[in-house]
Amino acid sequence: MTEAQANTNTQAQTPMLDIRGIDVAYGGIRAVRHLNLHVQPGELVALIGANGAGKSTTLRAICGLVPLAAGAIHYKGHSLAGQPVHAMVRQGLVMVPEGRGIFPQLTIEENLHMGSYSRKDAINVAQELEQVYQRFPRLAERRLQTAGTLSGGEQQMLAMGRAILSRPQLLLLDEPTMGLAPIMVDKIFEVIEDISRQGVTILLIEQNARLALEVSQRGYVLESGELTLQGPAGELLHDPKVRAAYLGE
Template sequence: MNTDPPNPPSPLLRLDGVQIAYGGIQAVKGIDLELHRGERVSLIGANGAGKTTTLNAIAGILPLARGEILYDGDRIGQVPAHKRLRRGIALVPEGRGIFTRLTVEENLRMGAYSRRDAAGIEADLERVYAMLPRIKERLAQVAGTLSGGEQQMLAIGRALLSRPKLLLLDEPSMGLAPLVVEKIFEVLRSVGKEGVTILLVEQNANLALEFSQRAYVMESGRITLSGSGAELLTDPKVRTAYLGESDEIA
């Protein structure tokens, strides 16, 4: 009888020794990171730490200098961005990246451009409409005339139309009112409950850690700390550096 413990499931995404350089600057200096299926994971750190660069490399927008990215068991470090999208990696970029001159509906349908299952696309549109009712009310509106919060919701909806297994989000709360941010994270929790794996870069560290099951802290192109969201919320270094709390004894 085999009494060996079962092998743990392989991660959906793994970065091994990833280095990224551009413009003569080494922005990411050999990081290791992994996400398991269905996890919500955040990457926090100061501006310039390399967080956005890491997301862009996972999405295929930036090339690797060294190291490897493994996704669903395959090496994808040299796979172009559009093929990564077809395999289920979707990015909601910083600044939203919507098509401002297209309508809301046209933007959403652009998210499904690589799909050929017409019935599935229509079903997913209805699912996004149910999740984002404010977007449904504005389908014929030119996207550039939406409020910042509506544009962010549109960017998330567009990404969901690609049916992602892995959803990458870069600063989804940036410049938005607290009530709008609350709604966006409510939507992201719903997406996570559907089994989509989420990797979040978010300047609001408190919000990110409360949302995430696990988190990584990035400083000057390196991962310096990792743990559960709850653990990092109570870590003195994190509280001082990213949560705006003093480490002095009152």
């Protein structure tokens, strides 16, 4: 197959996520305007931008946590309009929110089981739980400890482990390394790359634009609620505007 044929096939493929001209407003303020974005099956795509650009709002809109003022969002070819969050999870659309969203009064193991609450394959769940513990030995050591006593990095591990147990097909990651020490940032990005290699489609919002683009195939740049740049991640890494605004150069 030639490169041109491969590109044609990719373009003809139904996107895993297809965002078409959405607007999201808070009161009279439009936080996201005319946003068009797509993620193909198996892709790792980064959405970068400054604080307040509308990145987290975009993820919340995908999950139906904020209403659309205009436009449409499709997942695997079907509209997400009116679908409750628990139905999305059962269909493989899973978000790890900014701030991790763990249950602080539950143990680590109880939190992880919350990720598999809709699954009926108990044997597989048990096996995958042990795989999560192998991936995150700190969680295994403290599995009976309440989640609220964990450090920020350990809580992020827990949130990622819980998402893995949901068996995501599309994983939305909202600032997974915010506030973490550099060594923990590296660990989280190792996990993100590993999940991607396993075939999970990922839309990544991340404050560390360089790392996000280095692990992604494509990227989008959001400024004041509007897309200003998009393209292959490698090209965005070398774009002078991106380097000046987000890479500290």
